[in-house]
Amino acid sequence: MSNWNIIKSEMEKYLERYGEIYIPDTIEKSVDDLIGLEKEKKFLDSFFMALKDYEKNKDQNLFPINVKLSALLIGPPGTGKTTLTLALAKKYQIPVLVVFSNTLIASLLGESLNRIRNLIRQSEKYSKEQGVMILFFDEIDAISSERASQHEVGEIKRTVVSFLQELDFLLEKKLPIGIIGATNHPEQLDRAVWRRFTYKLEFSMPDTQLKLEILRYFINKIKKSKNFSINFEPESVIELTEGCTGADIERAFEIALLYSYRNQKGSSKNQITVDIFTESISLVKGENFNYYQSSKNKNTNKKNDDYSYLDNFSL
Numbered sequence: 001m002s003n004w005n006i007i008k009s010e011m012e013k014y015l016e017r018y019g020e021i022y023i024p025d026t027i028e029k030s031v032d033d034l035i036g037l038e039k040e041k042k043f044l045d046s047f048f049m050a051l052k053d054y055e056k057n058k059d060q061n062l063f064p065i066n067v068k069l070s071a072l073l074i075g076p077p078g079t080g081k082t083t084l085t086l087a088l089a090k091k092y093q094i095p096v097l098v099v100f101s102n103t104l105i106a107s108l109l110g111e112s113l114n115r116i117r118n119l120i121r122q123s124e125k126y127s128k129e130q131g132v133m134i135l136f137f138d139e140i141d142a143i144s145s146e147r148a149s150q151h152e153v154g155e156i157k158r159t160v161v162s163f164l165q166e167l168d169f170l171l172e173k174k175l176p177i178g179i180i181g182a183t184n185h186p187e188q189l190d191r192a193v194w195r196r197f198t199y200k201l202e203f204s205m206p207d208t209q210l211k212l213e214i215l216r217y218f219i220n221k222i223k224k225s226k227n228f229s230i231n232f233e234p235e236s237v238i239e240l241t242e243g244c245t246g247a248d249i250e251r252a253f254e255i256a257l258l259y260s261y262r263n264q265k266g267s268s269k270n271q272i273t274v275d276i277f278t279e280s281i282s283l284v285k286g287e288n289f290n291y292y293q294s295s296k297n298k299n300t301n302k303k304n305d306d307y308s309y310l311d312n313f314s315l
C-alpha cells in the first residue's frame with residue numbers, strides 16, 4: 001500500500017461521513033471525459049501546475065511574497081466542478097480531500113467548528129509529511145450561508161469567523177495545499193469567505209453546441225460497446241435537453257442503458273431508441289412527477305400518487 005493509501009484509511013476513519021479522500025490512481029474520470037469546458041480546463045490546469053511548482057520550490061523561498069493557492073468554483077449543479085477537479089488531480093497525481101460542507105455543518109454548529117479545525121490541522125500534518133494535496137470544500141456556502149439562519153445568529157457568525165481563521169492559518173503556512181471551494185449559491189456566500197479565494201472560476205450551463213457534443217460523446221461510447229447499440233444522432237434529441245446539464249444528459253443515458261437492458265434481454269444487442277431516450281431524459285428532468293406538472297399547470301387532474309407513467313417505464 002502506498003503512503004497515501006495508508007493515510008486514506010487513517011483519515012477516513014477520522015473524517016467519518018464528513019468527507020472523502022481521493023487517491024489519484026483510483027479517480028475514474030480523466031480530463032478528456034469532460035466535453036468542452038476549455039476555459040475551465042485551462043484555468044484549473046494552471047492552478048494545479050502552480051501547486052506543483054510551489055511544491056518543487058517550497059524550501060527555497062522562491063516567491064518574495066507568500067503565494068496563496070485558493071480557487072472558488074461557481075456554477076449550477078452538474079456542470080463538472082467536482083469532476084474536473086478530480087480529473088486534474090488524477091493528471092497531476094495529487095490527492096484530494098473532499099469535505100462535504102453541508103454534512104459537516106448540519107449537526108450542532110459548535111461541534112462543526114471543532115471538526116473544521118481538526119480537518120485543517122490534519123491536512124496540515126499530512127501535507128507536511130506527504131507533500132502536495134488539495135482541500136476541496138464542496139458546497140462551501142453551507143458553512144456561511146443563509147441556510148444556517150435557523151440557528152442563532154451569533155453562532156453562525158462564530159462559525160464563519162472561526163472558519164476564516166482556520167483558512168488563514170492554513171494559507172499562511174506556506175504548505176503545498178491548494179484550497180478549492182465549490183458553490184451553486186455564490187450570492188449566499190459570506191463576503192469574507194469569498195475574499196479568501198484568490199481565483200474565481202465560473203462554470204456555466206452548457207449551450208446547444210456543447211450539449212450536442214456531450215450527446216455525441218455518450219452516443220459514440222454506446223456505439224463502441226459490445227452489448228448495446230443506438231439508432232439516433234444527437235441532433236434528433238437535442239430539443240429534449242432544454243435546461244439540462246452535462247450531468248442530466250449522462251444520467252439519461254444511464255437510465256436508457258438500464259431500461260433497454262431490462263427490456264430487450266436475449267437479443268444480441270440492446271438497442272437504445274429515441275423513445276427510450278425521451279422517457280429517460282423526461283425522468284431525469286422530473287417531468288413525469290406531479291409536483292412538476294402542477295407547478296407548470298395548476299389545473300392538472302393527476303392525483304398525487306399517480307405513478308402510472310411507471311407502468312410503461314419500469315427498470
Ligand SMILES: Nc1ncnc2c1ncn2[C@@H]1O[C@H](COP(=O)(O)OP(=O)(O)OP(=O)(O)O)[C@@H](O)[C@H]1O
Pocket residue numbers: 029033034035036037075076077078079080081082083084183184203214245246247248250
Ligand atoms: N461537459 C461535460 N462533459 C461530460 N460529462 C459532464 C460534463 N459536465 C458534467 N458532466 C458529468 O456530470 C456529472 C456530474 O458532474 P459534477 O459532479 O462534476 O458536477 P458539479 O458541478 O460538481 O455539481 P454539484 O454542484 O452538484 O456538486 C459527472 O459524472 C460529469 O462527468
Ligand SMILES: [Mg+2]
Pocket residue numbers: 081082083138182
Ligand atoms: Mg460537485
